[in-house]
Amino acid sequence: MRQRKSHSPSAAAKPAAQAAPPRSSLSSARSAAQPSAAAPLLSVRNLRVEIPHRRGAVTALHDVSFDVARGEILGVVGESGAGKSLTGQAIIGLLEPPLRISGGQILFDGQDLCTFDRARMRGMRGKEIGAIFQDPLTSLNPLFTIGEMLMETLTTHLPLSPTQARERALAMLAEVGIPSPQERFGHYPHQFSGGMRQRVVIALALCTNPRLVIADEPTTALDVSVQAQIISLLKRLSREHGTTVILITHDMGVIAETAHRVCVMYAGRVVEIGPVRDLVSAPQHPYSQGLLQSIPRMGAVLERLPQIEGTMPRPGGIPPGCAFHPRCPRRFAPCDQIVPPPLPVAPGHVAACHLFSGASAPGGGP
Ligand code: SF4
Numbered sequence: 001m002r003q004r005k006s007h008s009p010s011a012a013a014k015p016a017a018q019a020a021p022p023r024s025s026l027s028s029a030r031s032a033a034q035p036s037a038a039a040p041l042l043s044v045r046n047l048r049v050e051i052p053h054r055r056g057a058v059t060a061l062h063d064v065s066f067d068v069a070r071g072e073i074l075g076v077v078g079e080s081g082a083g084k085s086l087t088g089q090a091i092i093g094l095l096e097p098p099l100r101i102s103g104g105q106i107l108f109d110g111q112d113l114c115t116f117d118r119a120r121m122r123g124m125r126g127k128e129i130g131a132i133f134q135d136p137l138t139s140l141n142p143l144f145t146i147g148e149m150l151m152e153t154l155t156t157h158l159p160l161s162p163t164q165a166r167e168r169a170l171a172m173l174a175e176v177g178i179p180s181p182q183e184r185f186g187h188y189p190h191q192f193s194g195g196m197r198q199r200v201v202i203a204l205a206l207c208t209n210p211r212l213v214i215a216d217e218p219t220t221a222l223d224v225s226v227q228a229q230i231i232s233l234l235k236r237l238s239r240e241h242g243t244t245v246i247l248i249t250h251d252m253g254v255i256a257e258t259a260h261r262v263c264v265m266y267a268g269r270v271v272e273i274g275p276v277r278d279l280v281s282a283p284q285h286p287y288s289q290g291l292l293q294s295i296p297r298m299g300a301v302l303e304r305l306p307q308i309e310g311t312m313p314r315p316g317g318i319p320p321g322c323a324f325h326p327r328c329p330r331r332f333a334p335c336d337q338i339v340p341p342p343l344p345v346a347p348g349h350v351a352a353c354h355l356f357s358g359a360s361a362p363g364g365g366p
Pocket of ligand 1: 285286287322323324325326328329330332335340352353355
């Protein structure tokens with residue numbers, strides 16, 4: 001007999017029975033096409049994540065703070081090791097031990113997720129917070145059909161009868177662009193292409209109409225043409241259903257096309273955050289400038305693409321002062337001594353860099 005295994009990030013007990021509104025009515029209830037100016041849905045405050053070590057703990061995330069408005073797509077960008085995925089895992093309660101949250105708050109609609117026990121967090125995952133990971137093959141259970149996975153997720157989190165769950169699953173498959181959903185309902189993950197599998201993962205993440213979706217490198221394992229389809233699908237679903245999305249990627253191009261705001265991370269800290277147009281057209285932090293300069297541009301004739309010299313430091317080897325200073329072409333006196341605080345550089349736009357602190361940089365300010 002095959003072992004029954006959970007297909008969603010959570011297999012929590014079913015919530016108290018109450019009439020489940022159809023997906024369409026849930027959607028229209030929060031159909032904001034634009035981010036809401038109301039209180040943020042998610043507010044991360046001074047989040048610290050550490051790795052216990054026999055000679056003391058190593059800090060992997062340092063006082064990470066940002067807000068995400070309802071209906072907003074926040075892009076989180078940075079090189080490998082910047083702390084993007086750790087931030088997503090901390091929010092969804094899936095940090096791999098021995099990693100642990102050692103400080104700060106993750107306020108989801110006013111409730112601090114850091115105070116939730118595992119059972120309560122399981123109840124949030126899948127229902128209120130969905131997740132889309134990089135590799136659809138590892139997100140899907142190869143032993144079950146996509147219909148079985150969708151039905152389990154739906155009946156675990158919503159008080160639906162099997163008939164209602166099946167109807168909703170079929171509607172969701174059609175919505176994410178799976179052709180012939182009736183027929184494909186009984187197919188296994190290996191019978192789908194990579195792009196179609198990622199559509200199934202998106203259907204699983206969104207079928208319970210979660211308020212927040214964390215998409216961690218959702219297109220990295222896909223061909224460029226399929227990437228574009230998946231990104232436009234995510235954008236459409238977020239717009240139509242008012243879903244808040246945290247889109248984690250190393251690809252500035254994906255962020256520029258998709259996000260409302262961008263959060264740039266480096267060595268476990270937020271170094272710049274601002275509206276996507278401002279940040280992409282005029283990045284302020286030298287690290288963000290380096291990331292954007294390293295993107296190939298149509299028509300640009302260059303012998304060699306600019307790149308940021310050096311590599312991202314490991315959590316145990318973060319240099320003092322500004323963690324970026326060994327790689328920064330604009331470093332000056334305070335940079336290797338003092339950690340720069342986040343400083344306003346334009347309305348709604350903040351950068352953590354001494355260039356904006358009034359300290360005199362060689363050759364003038366920013
Ligand atoms: Fe460069 Fe100094 Fe700004 Fe860090 S604080 S990014 S080292 S100028």
